Amino acid sequence: MKTPNTNSDPSLLILVAGIKGAIGTTLSLAVAAMRNRDASILNSLTTAAKFANLGDPFQVQIAGWDTHADSIAEAIQRHGVVPESYWCPHAPFLSHVEIGAAPPDNISLADQVEVIKQDMRLYMAHYPTAQPVLVNLLPAAWDVTQLHRMESLEELLKMKTPGIPDLAYALSALLLGIPIVNFTPNSIELPLICHEALQRGVPLAGRDGKTGQTFFKVVLASAFKSRALYVDGWYSLNILGNADGKNLMDPDRACGKLHNKTSLLDDILDYRVGEHYDESSHKVRIDYYPPRGDAKEAWDVIDFKGLFGLPMSLRLNLQGRDSILAAPMVLDLARWAAALKNANISGPIADLGFFFKKPVGPEPPLTFQDQLAALERLEKQITKRLPGVSEK
Ligand SMILES: NC(=O)c1ccc[n+]([C@@H]2O[C@H](COP(=O)([O-])OP(=O)(O)OC[C@H]3O[C@@H](n4cnc5c(N)ncnc54)[C@H](O)[C@@H]3O)[C@@H](O)[C@H]2O)c1
Numbered sequence: 001m002k003t004p005n006t007n008s009d010p011s012l013l014i015l016v017a018g019i020k021g022a023i024g025t026t027l028s029l030a031v032a033a034m035r036n037r038d039a040s041i042l043n044s045l046t047t048a049a050k051f052a053n054l055g056d057p058f059q060v061q062i063a064g065w066d067t068h069a070d071s072i073a074e075a076i077q078r079h080g081v082v083p084e085s086y087w088c089p090h091a092p093f094l095s096h097v098e099i100g101a102a103p104p105d106n107i108s109l110a111d112q113v114e115v116i117k118q119d120m121r122l123y124m125a126h127y128p129t130a131q132p133v134l135v136n137l138l139p140a141a142w143d144v145t146q147l148h149r150m151e152s153l154e155e156l157l158k159m160k161t162p163g164i165p166d167l168a169y170a171l172s173a174l175l176l177g178i179p180i181v182n183f184t185p186n187s188i189e190l191p192l193i194c195h196e197a198l199q200r201g202v203p204l205a206g207r208d209g210k211t212g213q214t215f216f217k218v219v220l221a222s223a224f225k226s227r228a229l230y231v232d233g234w235y236s237l238n239i240l241g242n243a244d245g246k247n248l249m250d251p252d253r254a255c256g257k258l259h260n261k262t263s264l265l266d267d268i269l270d271y272r273v274g275e276h277y278d279e280s281s282h283k284v285r286i287d288y289y290p291p292r293g294d295a296k297e298a299w300d301v302i303d304f305k306g307l308f309g310l311p312m313s314l315r316l317n318l319q320g321r322d323s324i325l326a327a328p329m330v331l332d333l334a335r336w337a338a339a340l341k342n343a344n345i346s347g348p349i350a351d352l353g354f355f356f357k358k359p360v361g362p363e364p365p366l367t368f369q370d371q372l373a374a375l376e377r378l379e380k381q382i383t384k385r386l387p388g389v390s391e392k
Contacts, residue, residue: 010055013130014334015123015178017169018137019064019099020075022242022294023183026323027135027330028072028097029082031062032090044328050379051339053386054131060331061130063098063123065116065169072097079242081294081323098123103168110157112168113175120176131341133334134173135181136188136206138166140244142252143187150192164188174202179337182206182360183330185256189348189360198347203340205333205349208260208357211325213238213298213318217261220316221268222368224304231273232311233281233303234265239289240296242322249288258284260357268366296322329355340378343385351378 014031016024030041037058042048048057068075072094076087087094100119103112124132141164150156157171170188173180174196182188185208197204210218213236224231239245248254261284266272274281281303300316333355340349350361354371365374 010053011059011061011127011130012054012334012338013061013063013123013127013132014330015120015132015134015173016062016064016137017134017166018066018139019062019097020066020068020070020072021137021139022079022081022244022323023326023330024064024066024137025072025076025079026081026327027137028062028094029076029087029090030327030331031060032087032093034058034060035093041328041331045332045335046328047332047335051335051382053342054335054338057335059130060334061127063100063126065100065102065119067102071095072099079294079323081321098126102165105161105165108157109159109168109171112165113157113172116168116172117176120172120178131338132176132178133181133337133341134169134178135330135334136166136169136184136186137330138164138169138184138186139247140184140253140257141166141186143256144190145187147190150190153192153196156190156192174200177202179203179341180205181330181333181337183209183326183333185260185358187256194348194360201341201344201346203337203346203349204360205337205340205352206356206358206360208257209326209329210355210357211322211329212296212320213300214261214264214357216316216318217265217300218268218371219368220300220302220314221265224302225269225367226369230305230309231265231269231302232276232305233301234273234283235301236261236282236284236298237300238284238286238296238298239292240286240294240322241288241290241292242294242296244322245286245288245296248286254286257357258286264357264366294322294324296320336378339382339386343382345378345381345385349378351375 034041073091103115144163166186166188265282298318302314348361350364351374353359353364365371
């Protein structure tokens with residue numbers, strides 16, 4: 001049994017659904033490293049100098065749930081995101097991270113929510129001065145648009161098979177007033193959940209983290225648009241060999257992610273890429289390629305036209321690391337979510353579009369410039385509403 005935290009300083013408590021996944025374990029390691037005031041973690045954040053009232057940015061606690069039985073250290077080894085010499089010194093801290101079992105999926109959604117809420121209360125009791133934020137890092141799942149017709153929480157909670165496990169975590173957080181970050185492509189932001197989040201003062205940040213190829217796509221597409229260069233086609237290929245990549249080989253699970261990766265280009269450019277052909281010439285392919293593990297590689301071929309319609313092209317090759325790109329964004333988002341909650345800003349937060357492939361909320365900013373401007377606006381809004389924090 002964990003002893004209650006006696007430190008009275010404010011801190012952040014990140015509650016992670018899917019904590020033993022590639023991102024969850026990398027995040028846990030980053031949290032462990034922050035305890036040693038490892039500056040390289042803060043240097044990877046975009047919010048380190050923001051939201052002073054959240055307390056010392058190094059003070060972060062973490063807990064969560066997973067279906068895997070192995071320890072966090074074993075899971076880190078299994079994912080192979082970081083070499084052993086990076087995580088070994090933090091093994092004692094990692095062995096104390098509290099991890100609950102996922103609720104069984106053969107009980108009603110209401111019963112699943114009760115199990116998770118109980119865990120959440122326990123975690124919060126252990127860190128009474130820490131501000132909780134739920135981060136959803138479950139595997140990509142199938143579409144649940146059939147749930148959009150749900151009209152009340154009672155109706156939703158009565159369901160025997162809710163469709164995707166993510167909903168149980170999101171609803172538990174919602175009912176306890178805990179902000180929610182949905183980093184997955186899973187569409188948990190049902191109209192009912194968005195409505196309730198707004199009513200209950202719960203900020204909802206999502207969905208589908210924009211970590212690598214799609215981040216650069218937004219930057220480049222915004223640049224093409226700003227120079228009035230016409231994009232005639234865009235071919236994007238990804239290879240990755242982690243569990244996420246394997247999971248995405250199931251077409252039913254991949255369709256949300258592929259849709260999120262594809263639709264934003266036309267939205268940014270404001271025309272249909274491939275409008276002169278019979279079909280869209282924006283193609284996105286994801287291939288599971290085991291030798292790469294988490295070290296994802298992506299290629300983009302962009303065909304564009306300039307003066308007199310003369311064709312040109314650009315090639316981009318990203319040799320990234322999926323979870324190394326994702327983990328600091330999750331930390332940033334947890335800080336945004338806590339700051340929003342403190343400032344009483346709730347519901348789906350479209351202005352966090354910078355972080356997501358499919359930002360939820362009304363009229364999200366589309367271009368890179370607009371997304372940066374929206375973040376600045378949101379920060380000002382938060383600062384204005386927080387007592388004792390003056391605007392810069
Ligand atoms: N890495 C990126 O750059 C990136 C970008 C955007 C979105 N995402 C999304 O983030 C999510 C997490 O990615 P990842 O690479 O860590 O995936 P992962 O498959 O490595 O981790 C998912 C974890 O969830 C656990 N899990 C499954 N069902 C569960 C349940 N019911 N309750 C609790 N835990 C459960 C699994 O055991 C696993 O440990 C995925 O949905 C992925 O598509 C990742």
